[in-house]
């Protein structure tokens with residue numbers, strides 16, 4: 001394994017204790033440089049091929065947003081679950097369908113995550129919008145931290161105090177990020193490197209950027225989620241995907257202990273190779289999972305379309321509603337009326353037809369305010385999003 005020095009330590013006094021805060025060297029890895037050859041080159045080409053297949057799966061759907069709605073939310077749920085948000089995909093989708101006012105904070109976390117991504121993509125796409133830069137990440141962070149829980153975590157603001165990862169105080173932390181006065185310079189260097197030419201392949205660069213961002217840990221909270229969002233934005237920015245279909249948080253959550261260890265090893269041993277190997281495997285795993293899910297969702301919709309067309313209760317509006325379900329897999333009557341721009345009886349008949357064909361299921365058992373779910377679709381989308389049996393405050397206890 002290659003050893004290299006990836007930064008310097010600054011000794012600081014915090015209360016009675018002396019701590020060593022780590023200031024990373026700017027990217028790219030140097031002395032020696034990171035070289036993508038041998039096994040890494042193989043992993044890189046397999047990961048790229050998997051991402052390419054995911055891009056193809058995305059365009060095979062009749063509407064560009066068919067998988068996007070579900071996959072973006074799946075990533076947001078998984079990214080939030082990595083350190084303990086208790087919301088499930090069903091909680092989030094049900095909230096989006098009903099907009100009930102008593103939204104739990106965990107559901108808000110995930111909705112904020114989706115909002116942060118949507119905002120950042122729109123900003124980058126807008127001709128006069130911000131490019132992918134520190135300011136944009138701050139604005140995304142502000143959205144991520146929106147609401148009661150994030151209010152005291154300085155939403156949208158680069159931290160002005162020392163933070164730490166793992167442990168109850170900086171003195172016993174697993175990792176102490178740079179002192180706050182070193183953060184702006186480190187972020188500037190990262191931003192510059194993102195817009196510089198670098199011979200490393202873009203997929204690898206997005207992974208390095210994530211590590212560097214986590215090492216700088218520029219915010220009081222939400223660094224993991226914004227750092228994972230950064231990968232998503234970079235993959236689109238560098239043209240590897242045209243929409244954020246890769247739910248990479250799936251693999252980071254599955255291999256959480258290794259994810260943290262690999263981040264740590266970059267600092268302690270300069271092991272960029274080990275990180276890159278892990279990250280490329282995660283990209284491949286998540287992309288293959290996405291391709292599998294997209295293929296099954298696509299097949300399911302085809303089957304359900306045929307089943308509906310044979311059903312005596314079928315109406316033209318019911319077929320239109322079925323086509324809208326991938327973006328609205330949970331619906332209510334008012335929402336169906338709005339989506340279809342139609343009357344209550346017509347929307348009611350469409351829901352009825354889909355229920356009789358076994359496509360929609362009423363979930364509440366109530367006579368009023370009924371909620372219908374596209375069960376078979378949700379079953380595929382929800383795979384691997386169940387909450388872990390136990391969540392530990394674990395590695396980043398210092399700043400949650």
Ligand SMILES: Nc1ncnc2c1ncn2[C@@H]1O[C@H](COP(=O)(O)OP(=O)(O)OP(=O)(O)O)[C@@H](O)[C@H]1O
Pocket residue numbers: 079080082083084085165174175214215219220221222223224225226227260263264395396399400
């Ligand atoms: N040893 C480490 N070195 C650098 N970064 C780390 C290390 N261990 C964990 N991390 C990163 O720190 C993140 C946690 O930081 P923070 O609490 O600010 O983010 P967050 O988005 O609020 O995550 P969470 O929901 O994970 O609390 C992890 O998700 C991971 O990306």
Ligand SMILES: [Mg+2]
Pocket residue numbers: 083221222223396399400
């Ligand atoms: Mg946190």
